Amino acid sequence: MTEKIKVPSDITIENCEKVHLDLSSQISKSESVSFDLSGVTLNSVTKAVLRKLSAAYGEKIDIPEDLRKEIFYHDEEPEVQTENAQKEPVLETLGEKLIRTGEVIYFFCVIMVDMIFYSFESLYNRKFILKDDTTKNAYYIGYKAIPIVFLLAFLIGFTIALQAALQLAKMGGQGYIAMMSTMVMTKELGPLITAIIIAGRTGSSIAAEIGTMVVMEEVDALKTMGIKPLKFLLVPKFWAFTLVMPVLTLIADISGIFGGFIVASAYSIPAGAFFNQMIESLEFGDIFWGTVKSISFASVILAVGSFKGLNVRGGADAVGRATTEAVVVSIFLVVAIDAIFSLILYT
Numbered sequence: 432m433t434e435k436i437k438v439p440s441d442i443t444i445e446n447c448e449k450v451h452l453d454l455s456s457q458i459s460k461s462e463s464v465s466f467d468l469s470g471v472t473l474n475s476v477t478k479a480v481l482r483k484l485s486a487a488y489g490e491k492i493d494i495p496e497d498l499r500k501e502i503f504y505h506d507e508e509p510e511v512q513t514e515n516a517q518k519e520p521v522l523e524t525l526g527e528k529l530i531r532t533g534e535v536i537y538f539f540c541v542i543m544v545d546m547i548f549y550s551f552e553s554l555y556n557r558k559f560i561l562k563d564d565t566t567k568n569a570y571y572i573g574y575k576a577i578p579i580v581f582l583l584a585f586l587i588g589f590t591i592a593l594q595a596a597l598q599l600a601k602m603g604g605q606g607y608i609a610m611m612s613t614m615v616m617t618k619e620l621g622p623l624i625t626a627i628i629i630a631g632r633t634g635s636s637i638a639a640e641i642g643t644m645v646v647m648e649e650v651d652a653l654k655t656m657g658i659k660p661l662k663f664l665l666v667p668k669f670w671a672f673t674l675v676m677p678v679l680t681l682i683a684d685i686s687g688i689f690g691g692f693i694v695a696s697a698y699s700i701p702a703g704a705f706f707n708q709m710i711e712s713l714e715f716g717d718i719f720w721g722t723v724k725s726i727s728f729a730s731v732i733l734a735v736g737s738f739k740g741l742n743v744r745g746g747a748d749a750v751g752r753a754t755t756e757a758v759v760v761s762i763f764l765v766v767a768i769d770a771i772f773s774l775i776l777y778t
Contacts, residue, residue, distance in 0.1 A: 434461045434463065434464050434465075435464070435465055435466075435467045436454060436457050436458065436461075436464050436465070436466055436467060437467045438454070438466050438467060438468050438471050438477070438481075439471075440470045440472065442474075442476050442477045442480060443476060444530060444534070447476050447479070447480055450480060451480050451483060451484065452744070454480070454484055455484065455487065455488075458484065458488050458491065458492065459488075461491075462491070463491060463493060464491065464492055464493065465492070465494070466481070466492070466494065466498075468498070473502075475523060475526075475527070478502050479527060481494075481502050482502055485502070538738065539734065539735075542661065542734055542737055542738050542741070543730070543734045545661050545665075546661060546665045546666075546669055546730070546733065546734060547669075547730070549659070549661060549662040549665065549666050550665070550666050550669040550670060552662075553662070553666045553670075559658050559659055559662045559663045560663070560666055560667060561663075561667070564667035565666075565667040565670045565671050565674075566671075567667075568667050568668050568670075568671035568672075569670075569671040569674055569675050571633075572629070572633050572668075572671050572672060572675050573674070573675025573676075573678060573679060574675075576628065576629065576632060576633070576675075576679060577682060579628060579632070580624070580625055580628055580679050580682055580683050580686075581682055581683070581686045582686075583624060583628060584616070584620075584621065584625075584682070584683035584684075584686040584687045584690075585686040585687065585689060585690045586690065587620060587624060587687060587690070588612060588615075588616055588620070588686065588688060588689070588690030588691050589690030589691070589693055589694060590690075591612070591615060591620070591687075592608055592611070592612050592690060592693075592694040592695070593694050595608065595611050596694050596697075596698055599611075600698065605695070605698045605700060606700060606704065606708070607708075608691055608695045608698070608700065608705075609691065609692075609695060609700075609704075609705045609706070609708035609709045609712070610708050610709070610711075610712040611691070612687065612688050612690070612691025612692075612694075612695075612709075613688055613691075613708075613709045613712045613713055614712055614717070616683070616684045616687035616688050616691075617684050617713065617717040617718060617721055618717050618720075618721070618777075619769070619773070620683075620687060621680050621681075621683040621684035621687060621721055622680045622683075622721045622724040622725045622728065622769070623724075623765070623766070623769050624683050624687075625676065625679045625680045625683045625725060625728075626676075626724075626725065626728035626729075626732065626765045626769075627762055627765060629676070629679070629728075629729070629732060630728075630732045630758055630761035630762050630765060631758050631762070633732070633736075634732040634733070634735060634736040634757050634758055634761045635736070635754045635755075635757055635758045636736075637668065637732075637733065637736035637737060637740065637757070638735075638736040638737075638739045638740040638750075638753050638754045638756075638757035638758075639740070639750055639753070639754045640740065641664060641736070641737055641740025641741055641743075642739070642740040642741075642743035642749070642750040642753045642754070643750055644664075644740075645740065645741060645743045646743060646745070646746060646747075646749070646750060650741070660741075661737075664737070665733065665737055668733055669730070669733060672726075672729035672730070672732070672733055673726055673729060676725040676726060676728065677721075677722040677725050677726065680721055680722065680724075680725040681718075681721075684718075684721070688709065692705055720772070720776060724768075724769065724772055727768055727772075728765050728768065728769075731761065731764045731765060731768065732761045732765070735757050735760050735761045736757045736761065739753040739754075739756050739757040739760070740753055
């Protein structure tokens with residue numbers, strides 16, 4: 432028996448995702464359904480919701496032929512593509528993509544602002560914050576990441592110094608290895624290497640953790656208990672990131688410079704000369720802006736991981752996709768922000 436499902440008449444861009452979830456829940460409980468569109472205006476948003484439902488549930492949804500033509504803009508089934516099939520209007524497709532992109536940017540900014548607001552509010556109002564949660568996150572994010580950060584920064588600093596030394600040796604400029612290693616690591620590579628490692632190591636785990644909580648309806652349970660999910664989940668991680676990222680960046684700087692020192696020793700440069708040149712080329716501004724960069728990178732990594740996790744829809748496969756997307760987007764934004772810092776500070 433086909434069950435009739437009433438489609439809301441007030442579908443808008445703001446509530447279309449909620450309407451889609453409600454209709455999906457009703458459809459999943461029935462063997463066969465049809466839509467009751469009485470009083471509904473078939474605007475582009477309503478059509479997009481119906482198309483998405485039809486693509487997800489296929490033959491389970493009984494859609495009249497005239498309505499199907501109006502929704503899908505062509506004469507055949509949505510899954511069947513023929514050479515004569517009418518394409519969806521280009522402007523409508525472009526507009527739909529722009530609207531979705533705008534919504535993504537808007538909700539990401541909302542999460543970022545809420546995260547910062549709740550974090551500073553927690554300094555005088557610790558309601559919804561578990562005791563020692565910040566310490567536990569700092570231990571996992573910071574202390575457990577020290578070996579991998581130190582090793583990778585050392586190898587990258589060693590490799591860059593070696594390649595530079597090969598070229599400098601042709602001009603008798605081996606003595607500049609210390610200056611080159613110090614400037615490269617403190618100004619650019621130290622914060623960048625740390626952020627990329629943390630994005631892959633911790634950003635992915637945050638997306639997976641929150642995504643799993645969404646799938647298991649634990650986030651909804653927090654709301655039911657009157658707990659603010661963003662404050663409960665993000666504030667301890669925010670302060671943990673803020674505390675440990677500058678320290679990890681400093682460790683990356685030191686290990687990268689140490690890699691340059693190993694190369695300089697191979698070229699018979701005295702340790703005293705290396706460290707004297709390192710101190711002369713080291714500026715307080717480089718350390719300060721490296722710290723500012725690291726905190727900015729940490730905020731972006733946490734916000735992206737949280738955003739991807741909170742927007743998981745589906746099961747375990749959706750959590751996996753959210754984890755992958757969190758890493759990719761985090762690294763992209765980290766590199767983009769680093770480029771902006773470089774344009775502002777060094778041009």
